[in-house]
């Protein structure tokens with residue numbers, strides 16, 4: 001397959017396959033969780049479970065004081081790459097063009113040079129996260145193959161995107177094709193790995209907050 | 220607990236997994252932040268005490284039984300099924316180094332309720348026969364004798380007589396129609412008889428009717444601690460039957476955190492129906508009486524004091540303001556520890572850890588957390604509201620050579636009650 005055909009494939013069939021697996025996977029995972037159900041709580045409530053759930057869905061994004069004091073580097077690194085990824089996905093002009101194609105509407109992007117800088121910072125934060133995973137005794141101890149796999153498939157779209165923008169390494173169609181392919185790998189793995197937390201964390205926080213709210217505790 | 224076997228344990232673990240647990244395992248990003256929430260890690264720096272690691276057996280069962288990926292992995296021989304030795308090895312994590320304090324559940328950024336899961340994981344451990352011996356025998360005593368420490372009613376009766384003789388207060392037993400049915404923990408009967416005396420004083424002062432029940436005075440629930448719903452249900456049903464028979468309005472949980480969780484939150488679910496009576500912790504009762512103006516106190520403690528929040532009260536019960544409001548009415552120099560309230564650090568021996576012999580050294584080691592918290596504020600007295608915290612604090616201070624009186628809040632309040640002239644005459 002030459003580079004033009006490769007690019008066409010990842011843009012066409014490849015993308016459709018990835019999106020298909022992503023959507024089916026998400027439905028499967030959703031069912032896997034909710035079909036398990038939850039027993040009715042007969043204890044007399046002391047507070048509102050619904051309010052507790054809503055509260056925790058938001059409040060858990062802010063670290064509580066003693067955690068912040070004990071794990072600053074970890075928390076800052078986490079924030080930086082999450083915010084960075086979000087900004088790049090949503091506010092890079094070529095991405096917005098794509099969204100416009102799919103959704104029928106778009107929004108204003110950030111200047112390319114700004115996104116470029118954000119990409120560098122984000123990659124740096126991810127590298128810090130990786131080094132910490134390898135060095136910190138707790139992180140090294142609890143990490144599994146999946147943690148490194150997920151790190152890699154998160155890092156690759158950034159790296160290939162950066163290389164495509166700066167015309168590094170490969171011919172433009174090839175590196176663009178690789179960039180799209182890396183995103184497709186991410187999409188395929190998303191429902192079946194911890195990447196899924198991007199969705200399920202709201203469910204988890206909701207359940208935790210509901211339990212706490214029912215007991216009159218602000219979680 | 221009889222006929223425990225691995226396959227029963229496995230089935231029990233499988234049965235415990237619900238939608239919240241699936242959401243929690245799906246969300247864990249292995250960030251490791253829960254480690255710094257757990258005093259068993261912070262005081263030892265040993266990664267094996269990371270809370271999420273304690274859940275590995277349950278996670279395995281979840282993945283292999285309830286996820287497509289887990290099934291595929293097993294199919295291709297990429298994962299090993301859970302085996303008995305693994306459960307045996309995990310006793311150290313699921314019991315010895317977890318007090319179910321709930322701190323990790325408030326810290327995890329994706330919102331995982333880790334202590335909820337560890338509590339459930341214990342159900343599988345009991346069914347597989349891997350609960351610690353100390354806890355198993357305590358649970359057996361609770362079922363056969365009626366109390367985990369082997370305290371029988373005659374022992375309590377002797378104490379009641381003693382109190383009535385010394386103070387002139389009446390300690391009612393089996394009074395039908397009383398407003399409050401009071402329960403105790405064996406620890407209070409054995410080590411802190413002052414508690415019952417304090418109650419007698421308080422209820423008299425407040426003009427409230429109350430009673431003990433001769434068949435259900437023990438409120439601690441070893442079934443909850445060990446993780447056996449069957450035992451827990453049997454123990455809770457004794458209290459429920461007693462409260463219904465005596466037609467009381469409110470069942471009062473003693474100064475014991477897990478007793479409160481057992482009867483207040485798990486009780487109705489174990490019985491499978493809502494209670495017809497209210498359940499309150501003694502501190503909630505006291506605070507209500509205070510707000511109604513029925514607790515008149517006099518005199519202030521001058522010592523520099525702090526309050527140690529029992530985990531189950533703050534993190535699993537929302538009882539945060541009550542002890543502070545109460546303590547401030549009788550203490551002049553009340554100061555807070557760092558992280559006081561919702562994020563207070565566990566004493567290190569709740570959740571049944573205190574009953575596990577093999578955990579003794581570890582529990583003493585992690586008490587360093589409390590010592591650090593207290594050293595920072597230089598107090599002279601610690602007040603708490605849980606008999607188990609109290610004994611742990613006392614033993615901890617002894618191990619660390621600290622002179623530090625530990626008081627129960629209920630007794631402290633009772634000591635400061637204004638004596639009504641009329642009742643005073645009656646006593647003398």
Ligand code: SF4
Pocket residue numbers: 246247248249250251252253254271326327328329330331333
């Ligand atoms: S804090 Fe939560 S997400 Fe992080 S490792 Fe622990 S359980 Fe997993």
Ligand code: SF4
Pocket residue numbers: 256257258259269270273316317318319320321322323324333334337565
């Ligand atoms: S509940 Fe408490 S003791 Fe148990 S793992 Fe969590 S923080 Fe540690």
